Amino acid sequence: MNRRGFLLLGVSAIGLTFFLTSKMEQNKKLNFTKINRQNIFTRMALKVQTPKEVCNQKVSWTAFEEFGVAPLGRVLIPTSEKNENICR
């Protein structure tokens, strides 16, 4: 392969990488309506505590349920979308 061939291959590789990255970014944006549990707990574990610790801790404040929010451990979820699985 001559020099021009290498150049073409290089440009194509960069273009493909750029395309795939932007696609991944787009997918990330499209999925934002779902709670990414793994992501939440990875971040919590990295920054604060393990998911188990977070879920075993109880917040004592009393008016959350009246205002339509359920504390699952320390994580707050709207009552309408309460999902016990998040802490299993």
Added chain:
Amino acid sequence: MIFDLNSFNKSDKYNYDAIIIGSGAAGISLGLNLAKRRLRTLILEGGELDYTDWSQDHYYGTVTARDLPYGLKDSRQRYFGGSTNCWAGGCGRLDAIDFLERDWIEKSGWPIDIEQMERWYGEAEKFLNISSENSFDDLGELLGFETKGLTYTEKVNFAEHYFQKIYDSKFLDLIFDANFKRFNLDDNGNSVTNVEVVSKSGVSKKFASKIYTLAAGGIETTKILLNSKKYRRVEIGNSSSTLGKFFCDHPIAPVASLIDSSGFMDDYKYNIWKYFERTDPNVRIPFFKLTDELQITHKLLNGAVQFYEQELELDPELEAAWKIRNSILNGNFTNISIEEIMSVTSSLQKVIRAYRQRRKREGRIALRFQIEQEPRSTNQIALIDETDSSGLNKVNLHWDFGDSERRTIEYLVAATTKALHPFGVTLMIDKQLINSNDLPFDLRGGQHHCGTTRMSKSASSGVVDRNLKVWDMKNLYICSSSVFPTNGWVNPTLTIIALAQRLGKIISDEVTI
């Protein structure tokens, strides 16, 4: 002109139209306003032109009920310029609802309304060279709240900004090192005949005028009036027995972390530090506040939230590290315990990570609240036996919170949770609130002292009338956040300056009659 009390050589019989005690935000703005109206005005400042420990020690006091994160001594400044010397510059108008009587908040309701304040807010904004326009993203609407910006004025240090103006003024004098000693009253005890001040070196002088205004700050003003018990049967302003009561400050604290798995919050300018890095002289920062409808429906106090980047959650180890850092900086090692040192050394990695995040100003996105406090008679300033260097008794502040504050915070957090949930943003309550019915332990007051000489419709329910005149005195006024019957959630300085502009007109009318 500006004088030192020790070398002040005008005749003691020199009569002023108005005397103002205190040269902070209220005193200087009122003094300049009166001088503009060609009234011969004198400002008496207890401190000197620069900070001195001797002067600052006057502010020492004790605190009961809740351990204040700031001591009484350090939350204000006692020298020329007053607490504008340590003011961040936050300015905002109170909301219309803050002035109203709300049946779910005891003792709420101002004797004036927002319409009567509009003109004076405008004058105050002109004085500080700021505007009240809102130009922010619509995150407030998404939350079901309202977006309101606070402007941070560049004119934060009044001593620096107005020294020359006062020095050159033909109508305004300022005397420093003039520590308030007492008011001398007429035979009936309901009119001030002169005010007695004393310098650090013991030089005592009396000054007389037609009108007197106390503008010594939210706590010192009350302290001066409570000390009048020594020379008057009932303390000046206390015919209603409300003097010193109904103290309010703004509860402010981070309460939850936002777990932003989608990057949704990246689109919003939640990071307040980025605003401060802007080059505009007057920086505007968005807050997301409860609408009137939400307050009425859920019987809440007024309040707002803000999103900002903060280091790791404040765990006991990090709090201990922070305390040790401050102790080292202050050179005071006596209050560091072995347990605190052990907790820091055993979590050194965490402490270093938090330190690095703090330096880089990055970390979690925290939800922080700033809310109104319900006026309670038990939150009170009272005299203690110890006296300051000028002979006045120092004060104790009893400061606590109740269910209404906690309920408001819970609503703010719950509404934010529900609004952001569909966009992949989850809230996690801070660790410090586990198994606790209390408010966050790193709760701080805004150092906004309000309420202890409250403005009222009748003499039986407050200390000053709607014109800020002390109910049981003929010629004594108060210009301070201490006259606020309720404190809203907004920082108080703009309202203090607006009230000073209004009082300038009232005093001018009174003197020229």
